Amino acid sequence: MKNRKMLLNLMSLLVFASLIAACGGGATTEAPVATEMPATEMPATEAPATEMPATEMPATEMPATEAPSAEIDPELVAAAQAEGTLTTIALPHDWCNYGEVIETFKSKYGLEVNELNPDAGSGDEIEAIKANKDNTGPQAPDVIDVGFAFGSSAKEEGLIQPYKVATWDTIPDDAKDAEGYWYGDYYGVLSFLVNTDVQPDVPQDWADLLDPKYNGQVALSGDPRTSNQAIQSVFAAALANGGSLDDAQPGLDFFAELNQAGNLVPLIANNGLVATGETAVRITWDYNGLAAIDSFEGNPAAEVVVPASGRFAGVYVQAISAYAPHPNAAKLWMEFLYSDEGQLLWMEGYCHPIREADLRERGVIPEDLLAKLPDVSGAVFPTLEQLNAASELITTQWDTVVGADVQAAP
Amino acid sequence: MNLLSRFRKFSFWSWVWFILGALYFLIPLYATLRHSLRMERDVIGFRAYERAFADPSFLETFLLSNLLAVATIIASIILIVPTAYWIRLRVPEARRITEFITLLPFVVPAIILVFGLIRIYSSPIGIPFTGINLLQPLTTTKLGTYTLIVAGYMVLAMPYMYRSVDTGMRTVDIRTLTEAAQSLGASWFVIVTQVILPNIRSALLSGALLTFAIVVGEVTLASFLGVDAFGPYLFLLGQHRAYEPAALSFVTFLLTWFAMGLIQLVTGGQGQAAGAH
Amino acid sequence: MAQTSLRMPVIKTPSNLKNWLGVTPFFLFAILFLALPSIYLVQGSFLDQNDQFTFQNYKDLFTTPLIVDAFKLSIQISAVTAIVGGIFGFLLAYAITVGGLPRSLRSALITFSGVASNFAGVPLAFAFIATLGRRGFLTLLLKDTYGIDLYQSGFDLYSFAGLSAIYMFFQFPLMVLIMVPALDGLKREWREAAENLGASNLQYWTRIALPVLLPSILGAMILLFGNAFGAYATAYALTGGRLPIITIQIGAQIRGDVLHNPGLGYAMAMGMVIIMAISLAGYSWLQKISERWLR
Numbered sequence: 001m002k003n004r005k006m007l008l009n010l011m012s013l014l015v016f017a018s019l020i021a022a023c024g025g026g027a028t029t030e031a032p033v034a035t036e037m038p039a040t041e042m043p044a045t046e047a048p049a050t051e052m053p054a055t056e057m058p059a060t061e062m063p064a065t066e067a068p069s070a071e072i073d074p075e076l077v078a079a080a081q082a083e084g085t086l087t088t089i090a091l092p093h094d095w096c097n098y099g100e101v102i103e104t105f106k107s108k109y110g111l112e113v114n115e116l117n118p119d120a121g122s123g124d125e126i127e128a129i130k131a132n133k134d135n136t137g138p139q140a141p142d143v144i145d146v147g148f149a150f151g152s153s154a155k156e157e158g159l160i161q162p163y164k165v166a167t168w169d170t171i172p173d174d175a176k177d178a179e180g181y182w183y184g185d186y187y188g189v190l191s192f193l194v195n196t197d198v199q200p201d202v203p204q205d206w207a208d209l210l211d212p213k214y215n216g217q218v219a220l221s222g223d224p225r226t227s228n229q230a231i232q233s234v235f236a237a238a239l240a241n242g243g244s245l246d247d248a249q250p251g252l253d254f255f256a257e258l259n260q261a262g263n264l265v266p267l268i269a270n271n272g273l274v275a276t277g278e279t280a281v282r283i284t285w286d287y288n289g290l291a292a293i294d295s296f297e298g299n300p301a302a303e304v305v306v307p308a309s310g311r312f313a314g315v316y317v318q319a320i321s322a323y324a325p326h327p328n329a330a331k332l333w334m335e336f337l338y339s340d341e342g343q344l345l346w347m348e349g350y351c352h353p354i355r356e357a358d359l360r361e362r363g364v365i366p367e368d369l370l371a372k373l374p375d376v377s378g379a380v381f382p383t384l385e386q387l388n389a390a391s392e393l394i395t396t397q398w399d400t401v402v403g404a405d406v407q408a409a410p
Numbered sequence: 411m412n413l414l415s416r417f418r419k420f421s422f423w424s425w426v427w428f429i430l431g432a433l434y435f436l437i438p439l440y441a442t443l444r445h446s447l448r449m450e451r452d453v454i455g456f457r458a459y460e461r462a463f464a465d466p467s468f469l470e471t472f473l474l475s476n477l478l479a480v481a482t483i484i485a486s487i488i489l490i491v492p493t494a495y496w497i498r499l500r501v502p503e504a505r506r507i508t509e510f511i512t513l514l515p516f517v518v519p520a521i522i523l524v525f526g527l528i529r530i531y532s533s534p535i536g537i538p539f540t541g542i543n544l545l546q547p548l549t550t551t552k553l554g555t556y557t558l559i560v561a562g563y564m565v566l567a568m569p570y571m572y573r574s575v576d577t578g579m580r581t582v583d584i585r586t587l588t589e590a591a592q593s594l595g596a597s598w599f600v601i602v603t604q605v606i607l608p609n610i611r612s613a614l615l616s617g618a619l620l621t622f623a624i625v626v627g628e629v630t631l632a633s634f635l636g637v638d639a640f641g642p643y644l645f646l647l648g649q650h651r652a653y654e655p656a657a658l659s660f661v662t663f664l665l666t667w668f669a670m671g672l673i674q675l676v677t678g679g680q681g682q683a684a685g686a687h
Numbered sequence: 688m689a690q691t692s693l694r695m696p697v698i699k700t701p702s703n704l705k706n707w708l709g710v711t712p713f714f715l716f717a718i719l720f721l722a723l724p725s726i727y728l729v730q731g732s733f734l735d736q737n738d739q740f741t742f743q744n745y746k747d748l749f750t751t752p753l754i755v756d757a758f759k760l761s762i763q764i765s766a767v768t769a770i771v772g773g774i775f776g777f778l779l780a781y782a783i784t785v786g787g788l789p790r791s792l793r794s795a796l797i798t799f800s801g802v803a804s805n806f807a808g809v810p811l812a813f814a815f816i817a818t819l820g821r822r823g824f825l826t827l828l829l830k831d832t833y834g835i836d837l838y839q840s841g842f843d844l845y846s847f848a849g850l851s852a853i854y855m856f857f858q859f860p861l862m863v864l865i866m867v868p869a870l871d872g873l874k875r876e877w878r879e880a881a882e883n884l885g886a887s888n889l890q891y892w893t894r895i896a897l898p899v900l901l902p903s904i905l906g907a908m909i910l911l912f913g914n915a916f917g918a919y920a921t922a923y924a925l926t927g928g929r930l931p932i933i934t935i936q937i938g939a940q941i942r943g944d945v946l947h948n949p950g951l952g953y954a955m956a957m958g959m960v961i962i963m964a965i966s967l968a969g970y971s972w973l974q975k976i977s978e979r980w981l982r
Contacts, residue, residue, distance in 0.1 A: 087636075092649065094650040114636070116633075116636040117634065117636065118642070118646045119633065119645055120633070124634075128634075131528060131529060131532050132532055134532070135532050137551060137552075137554070138555065138636050139532065139555065139635055139636045198822065216821045216838065220927070223923075223927050223939070226938075265821075265845065266927050266930075267816070267845065267926075267927055268927040270648060270649050271651060271652040272648065272652045272653070272655055272656065272813060273813075273816065274652065275445075275653065276445060276816070276817055276823075277821075277822035278817075278820045278821060278822050278823075295651060295652065296652060298451055299448070299450060299452075421786065421787045423782075423786070424781070424783075424786030424787055424788050425782070425788070427775070427778040427779055427781070427782040427786075428782045428783070428788060428796070430775075431779045431796070434855070434859070435799065435856070435859075437818055437825065438811075438814035438815050438817070438818045439814060441815075441817035441818040441823065441824055441825070442813065442817060444824055445817050489712060489713055489716055490713070492712075493709075493712070493713040496710055497710060500706040501703075501706045501707060501709065504707065508713070511713075511717045511721065513967055514721055514725065515721065516917075516963070516967070517960055517964055517967060518724075518725055518728065518956070518960055518963075519917055519919075519959055519960075520919075521919065521937065522724070522728050522937070522941075522953070522956045523724050525724075525941060526723070526724025526727040526728055527724050529724075529727060530723050530724060530727060561719075562720070564716075564720070565720050565721055568721075619801060620801065620805070623801075627808075629920075644810075648809050648810075655809075655810070656810075656813065656817075659810035659813075659814075663802060663806060663810075666802045667802045670798040670801050670802060671795075671798045674797070674798050
């Protein structure tokens with residue numbers, strides 16, 4: 001009988017729930033922050049009440065050439081608050097400290113943030129805009145954070161709208177679109193996350209990975225036919241293997257060699273696999289590796305190594321969707337991200353914020369934060385054309401050059 | 411004596427197969443458990459479990475998925491039971507095409523179905539070539555989105571639900587029951603809810619539990635529709651955390667097994683066929 | 688179906704249409720949520736990246752070695768896991784039904800099978816990696832305690848054999864769940880009759896039981912084939928890119944950050960649909976045959 005079935009389902013639910021409760025998890029339902037905060041309490045150089053580094057940031061050093069982010073237009077804030085929500089996509093909380101960035105934004109401006117699909121890739125984000133052109137519902141993203149190459153292609157397809165933040169001038173020219181459609185937000189350098197319990201001998205450079213002692217230990221963080229991170233890993237290897245930003249082929253050759261030697265594990269590495277030691281050397285962005293070490297809490301012991309040669313910087317870009325249901329909230333979000341506060345929050349996630357040079361110059365970065373970041377001097381930034389050419393090559397050639405040897409052989 | 415020795419021989423091999431099977435199934439599960447207990451360095455402990463359950467998102471997404479699962483099950487029953495009943499009783503010609511329809515989700519790759527659903531229902535439905543819009547995209551409202559996702563889940567679970575219901579009805583004499591109930595003056599509604607449903611109870615329950623497993627584990631549909639379900643939560647956890655995902659997958663496996671056992675106990679029913687992806 | 692002595696006259700409604708009305712909700716649902724996306728699929732397979740009509744996708748299907756190989760690989764792994772899974776699954780089902788194991792074990796295995804048949808993707812891959820990966824506990828146990836180095840002797844979890852072994856985790860249970868009712872359907876009377884006529888165990892099985900069960904077994908194997916054929920998450924989690932089965936290729940085309948030719952993806956999906964349709968037709972036919980015996 002239907003009642004019986006429902007009763008049983010309820011019983012099972014109760015069993016689940018009670019077991020969970022017994023394990024000490026208290027569910028705190030988030031009450032939406034409906035209270036509005038007055039538009040005046042917003043100088044970005046002040047340390048807000050939430051978790052910020054204890055060191056003070058000088059509020060007075062603002063040379064005339066800087067556009068201080070304290071000048072966030074109060075009208076914008078009011079308009080954003082009238083919209084009430086911001087819809088983001090593909091922002092995992094452990095990536096560049098986005099968790100804290102979002103929380104700070106929410107508490108600072110009283111907006112709700114509707115987070116879509118945190119495990120989306122750049123392509124998925126573009127898809128989401130396209131698929132929701134006529135949709136003003138919660139699935140339509142307002143803002144996107146995508147790989148460098150996707151900014152201009154999104155612009156071409158008419159998917160994004162231009163906006164120049166208050167601190168626009170301090171963003172390096174080659175990291176933004178002149179008309180303001182997209183703009184770099186942070187970058188990282190490809191490096192090796194090594195589980196030192198399993199592999200105490202930490203590789204210092206790409207060439208080291210070919211050593212037999214790394215047999216069956218090296219893995220990429222994605223599928224090189226589809227994932228930004230993996231493609232750029234191959235590109236980075238090219239730099240260290242006789243190639244250049246214009247020639248990514250040696251990268252493919254390198255990985256073919258790595259595969260032949262048996263050093264390349266075909267798995268898509270994640271932190272669980274690093275922890276078990278299955279992918280003891282994970283090729284990933286330095287900020288991911290450093291965040292992983294934090295999460296391991298010493299178990300396992302791990303290190304992040306930025307390779308001596310072949311330092312490849314990957315830039316991600318922000319953009320506002322042309323079909324954004326909440327354009328003002330989106331613009332406020334951008335202002336927040338590009339304010340000193342936002343940039344420093346990213347830095348706490350080990351990402352290099354795009355305005356890093358400016359922040360350093362003005363001395364607003366706390367000492368302890370500076371100490372946490374690895375030395376990435378000499379990292380190269382590919383141009384759009386170079387990136388596109390390399391991606392084309394790598395995604396189409398990967399299977400034939402690197403993966404070809406494995407066919408069905410039971 | 412002949413019988414006895416044969417019986418003993420049977421049992422021996424049966425035990426062999428069973429033990430081999432048990433080893434095959436239980437060892438990987440043990441490996442997951444083992445990993446989950448080692449979050450703290452050199453200590454066997456439950457820290458991973460504490461952390462996993464302390465995350466408020468866990469309970470939120472889990473409960474939401476549970477609710478969606480229950481909604482899917484109820485909606486599926488409401489849709490499928492009367493249909494299967496009616497087909498058996500009155501429209502046997504429809505049987506072929508209905509079975510074909512219920513096998514479609516099995517035939518068409520799930521990822522395609524999901525993408526198709528999202529594409530179609532994210533834009534307004536209108537009369538082509540005119541500017542007239544009949545229906546705003548379902549995805550504009552939260553309610554519309556939930557409707558869409560439940561419909562998607564119903565589609566994914568349909569082969570299993572229909573098979574369960576059909577198998578259940580096969581063993582029951584529908585015709586006689588109906589006639590008897592009609593002769594006592596029962597309306598159609600009463601017949602379906604108070605006569606038919608109770609008799610296919612155990613088959614329904616197995617179908618329900620399989621639907622439950624499918625819904626709670628589903629990732630793609632939920633991710634793309636922006637629904638905070640358990641599947642995407644677990645997936646994301648697996649990307650970043652090293653120990654909690656193992657803890658959660660072990661616990662969910664155990665709990666589902668336990669729930670299934672409970673249901674078996676109460677109904678004494680048979681298991682039903684399902685599939686994984 | 689049993690004939691009752693007291694029969695109400697079956698009221699034949701004047702128009703069949705009225706009866707069909709009863710199934711319209713279901714058909715409406717099917718059209719809205721099943722047919723439309725499927726049509727979208729078919730339509731999409733004829734479009735190129737600029738949304739123009741083309742046959743190119745289908746041409747690519749047959750001419751691109753990568754795609755042809757992907758189909759071959761998928762079919763191979765599905766066939767292998769269907770056959771091996773079918774055989775061992777049958778033995779397990781046999782053990783708990785006719786084989787005389789205690790009732791409690793039967794319940795345990797059936798409920799376990801219900802859960803295990805849905806356990807897939809990253810958790811399943813991880814479970815096996817944690818067991819038999821290079822740093823899996825079993826691998827290390829064998830190496831440290833018994834001196835057996837699995838990987839040295841050529842074993843590799845990340846291979847066709849490894850993926851097949853992992854697929855079994857949901858293939859065995861599926862087989863068990865399908866075969867248990869079929870085995871239950873083996874009537875005791877046949878067994879007793881056979882024994883009365885002096886048949887040996889072997890003769891009973893080869894002359895009576897297996898022939899009766901064969902359509903069910905083959906039908907179940909076809910379902911297993913379909914199950915493996917459509918699998919995506921597990922293979923992806925285990926091999927990333929090394930074993931390019933067709934479902935992963937489709938995913939790459941439809942979702943990929945870079946490779947983005949959804950038309951081709953849909954064409955590949957159509958290929959899958961056709962293969963699946965053929966296997967399901969075979970399954971239906973075998974079902975019909977087996978139903979004869981199990982009533």
